[in-house]
Amino acid sequence: MHYLFAWRYFKAKKSTNAINIISWVSIMAIIIGTSVLILVLSVFNGFEDIVKSLYSSFYTDLKVSPASGKVMQVSPQQLAKLDSIKGVKNFARVIEEKALVQNMNSDNQSVVYLKGVDEEYRYVTGVADALISGEYDLGETDFPKLILGAGVEYNLGIQADRNLYTLKIYLPRKSNTEQIDVVEDISNDTIRSSASFLIQQDFDNKYGITNIEFVRRALKWGPNDLSGIEIRLSDPSETASIKKDVQEIFGDGYIVQNRYEQNRNLYSIMNVERWAIYGILSLVLVVAAFTMIGALTMLVLEKQKDISVLHALGADRSFIRKIFLSEGILLAVIGGVTGMIIAFVLCWAQVKYHLIPLEGGSFLIEYFPVKIRWQDFALVGGTVMVIALIASWIPSRRAGLNVSLREF
Numbered sequence: 072m073h074y075l076f077a078w079r080y081f082k083a084k085k086s087t088n089a090i091n092i093i094s095w096v097s098i099m100a101i102i103i104g105t106s107v108l109i110l111v112l113s114v115f116n117g118f119e120d121i122v123k124s125l126y127s128s129f130y131t132d133l134k135v136s137p138a139s140g141k142v143m144q145v146s147p148q149q150l151a152k153l154d155s156i157k158g159v160k161n162f163a164r165v166i167e168e169k170a171l172v173q174n175m176n177s178d179n180q181s182v183v184y185l186k187g188v189d190e191e192y193r194y195v196t197g198v199a200d201a202l203i204s205g206e207y208d209l210g211e212t213d214f215p216k217l218i219l220g221a222g223v224e225y226n227l228g229i230q231a232d233r234n235l236y237t238l239k240i241y242l243p244r245k246s247n248t249e250q251i252d253v254v255e256d257i258s259n260d261t262i263r264s265s266a267s268f269l270i271q272q273d274f275d276n277k278y279g280i281t282n283i284e285f286v287r288r289a290l291k292w293g294p295n296d297l298s299g300i301e302i303r304l305s306d307p308s309e310t311a312s313i314k315k316d317v318q319e320i321f322g323d324g325y326i327v328q329n330r331y332e333q334n335r336n337l338y339s340i341m342n343v344e345r346w347a348i349y350g351i352l353s354l355v356l357v358v359a360a361f362t363m364i365g366a367l368t369m370l371v372l373e374k375q376k377d378i379s380v381l382h383a384l385g386a387d388r389s390f391i392r393k394i395f396l397s398e399g400i401l402l403a404v405i406g407g408v409t410g411m412i413i414a415f416v417l418c419w420a421q422v423k424y425h426l427i428p429l430e431g432g433s434f435l436i437e438y439f440p441v442k443i444r445w446q447d448f449a450l451v452g453g454t455v456m457v458i459a460l461i462a463s464w465i466p467s468r469r470a471g472l473n474v475s476l477r478e479f
Contacts, residue, residue, distance in 0.1 A: 093362055093366040096362050097362035097363040097365075097366050098402055098405055098406040098409075100358060100359030100362055101359045101407055101455060102407075102410040102413065103410070104352070104356040104455075105411060105455055106414040107352060108352045108353065108355070108451050109410070109447055110417060111348055111352060112348065113414070113441045113443055113444070116444055118440055119345075122337070126271065126330075126334055127197070128197030129197070129278075130333050131163075131301040132302060132304040133301075133304065133317060133327060133328065134301050134333055135299055135300040135302070135317060135325055135326070136326050136328070137298075137326070138324050138325060141298060142298070144293075144296065144297075145321075146295060147295075150164075158304055158312075159302055161195045162195065162303065163189055163195040163196075164189045164191075164283060164300055165186055165188050165283070165299045165300065165301055166187040166292065166296070166298045167184060168185055168242055168286065168290060170184075170240055170242045171240070171241040173241075174236055181223050183277065184277050185242065185279050186279070186281070186286075187281055187284070187286025188282070194303070196303075197270070198270070202218075203221060203267055203268065203269045204230065204231055204232040204266060204267045205265050208266065209265075210265070210281065211282065211285075215282055216264065216265035216281065217240075217263065217279050217280070217281050219267045220270075220274055220275035220276060222275040222276030223279055224267045231264040231266055232264075237261050237262075237263060238261065240260050240261070240262045240289075242257070243257055244291055245290070310329050310330075353454055360458045360462035361462070363462045363463065364463075364465055364466060366402070367398060367462075367467070371395060371466050371467075391467075392467040393467075396460070396464065396467045398463070398467075399466075400463065402459065407452055407455040407456070411448055411452065415448075418441045419443075421439060422441050427439045
């Protein structure tokens with residue numbers, strides 16, 4: 072019944088035109104706030120998906136690494152058990168260490184994170200699909216080849232696919248003494264480049280990839296020594312259950328991380344940015360709440376006689392409060408639903424027709440990416456309703472107190 076009264080009050084002509092104007096201003100503010108909040112979150116979702124896809128080209132679904140130190144011992148029996156787990160599509164053995172790479176034909180040099188990988192690595196990550204020059208070739212133990220990130224290639228002043236210059240590569244070995252022996256504790260080898268990849272700046276300026284046996288020999292590691300094992304799953308949605316199976320194989324001395332845990336800082340920053348955007352843009356809805364308070368307060372003042380009559384007919388204070396609470400909810404629903412429809416239409420149009428381009432021409436895509444998530448609609452809808460209830464409570468409480476017949 073109180074919803075019926077609220078609807079009649081909303082449609083009825085007011086004696087003071089300002090009440091109508093303020094009511095529609097509050098609705099427009101809610102429409103703008105709702106649509107802008109959903110649009111910005113959808114664009115953020117689009118950029119977030121692009122970043123995640125770039126990182127997923129380099130990081131795998133699961134990674135096994137030592138709990139402490141750089142080296143872990145992995146037996147053939149453990150590898151066989153890992154291979155037998157249902158859901159594990161491929162895995163690659165990895166040895167990783169910092170190295171200094173020099174262009175022997177110039178003074179250019181670069182510190183790289185050198186990854187020695189086995190033949191399965193190309194099927195575990197997307198590096199092979201991200202090559203911009205050359206062919207995926209890691210060479211052999213005695214004749215190693217190096218796939219460079221585009222940034223490292225630039226720093227060395229070479230064209231990786233041309234293979235014109237021999238590169239000098241230095242790798243530090245583990246030393247048992249405090250004093251460094253240049254001959255024994257630093258590996259000094261030559262290597263040629265075969266290709267370059269372009270994934271994301273963090274990887275392009277940092278990594279070089281070669282065959283694992285060359286790195287093992289250079290570091291004088293044993294046949295079972297590894298830095299990690301990178302695993303690709305048949306179905307990433309089963310990551311949690313397969314992670315437990317992998318952890319049982321390797322035990323407490325090893326860490327098994329999913330893609331989120333390997334990039335915890337990245338995902339944490341993105342989550343903080345998302346909530347910061349949500350909080351800042353929610354202020355638009357708070358501003359709308361002030362106009363709603365004004366509109367409902369003026370409506371309560373105008374409907375003093377109606378309130379007194381309803382009280383005389385048996386309506387209690389709770390019923391009268393519910394009328395004006397319902398009026399606030401009505402304004403919020405009209406504004407919120409309209410804003411969501413506008414946001415959905417604009418997002419759909421951007422996805423289909425690419426209405427708003429990205430200027431500059433240096434991005435991976437040429438238009439603003441948008442991804443619609445129904446969770447965002449639910450979050451924004453809930454926020455609108457909570458703000459509307461809080462804003463409506465003050466004038467509705469006052470309406471419940473003014474229930475006398477003295478106006479007649």
